[in-house]
Amino acid sequence: MTEAADEIGAGLEIEGLSVAYGGARAVDDVSLSVPRGRVVALLGANGAGKSSLLSALVGLVPALSRRLTLDGIDLADRSPERRADAGLSYVPEGRRVFAGLTVRENIEVGIDAGGAQRRARLADMLALFPDLADKQAERAWRLSGGQQQMLAIARALVRRPRALLLDEPSLGLAPRVAADVFARLRAVADEGIAVLLAEQNAARALAIADEAVVLSHGRAALDGVASRLSADDPTLMDLLTG
């Protein structure tokens, strides 16, 4: 664990966050913390509010909260761009890579530095994702689903975020490929990044997470240490099936 992970208050702190679409509350008074160096799994059935919560954190949908900070920096009144500048990176659902650009170009799009820094950051990502290093000059549309997901994650990480949010990164991937993606995410957290992982695949997420929060109809219905939660626990299964 890095020094940053030990700092008091380090990481993402969310208190009393709510999101409403018109009159309907999609996220209702949710509080959670994602310390640096930890993976928090955000679980819940389809429609539970996972994507709405992540979208609110990155500033893509309006939200109310009592506290929303990253390493003590208040994010609430910042635009999505300024939240990204503060160190919040987001991998939306659906592996959105630039299909016509090469792997290398896709990563470079995310780099907000020039010169030697730029080259160093690209090299870091290629070292972290050897599969991508082998395909640097390949157009993204030619990659497998798993490789595209790795590329989407690399593009988010190349900004050297303090926190990484991911929306169902295992969706549509073969189990072995998903396991690979999840192993990478564990390694990313171990570097000192706060990882918030929204997933419907509870078993797989719990296997790499430190903590889990289960949303049900927008509320945090259950939370705890990931190793003490079992994906086939009847209470959890009930919540995950809606």
Ligand SMILES: Nc1ncnc2c1ncn2[C@@H]1O[C@H](COP(=O)(O)OP(=O)(O)O)[C@@H](O)[C@H]1O
């Ligand atoms: N843009 C939107 N406008 C209106 N309602 C939405 C919108 N996005 C999501 N919802 C509703 O908010 C609730 C939570 O959805 P969502 O956050 O997508 O859940 P999850 O990601 O857990 O499947 C659902 O009832 C969904 O229909």
Ligand SMILES: [Mg+2]
């Ligand atoms: Mg969703």
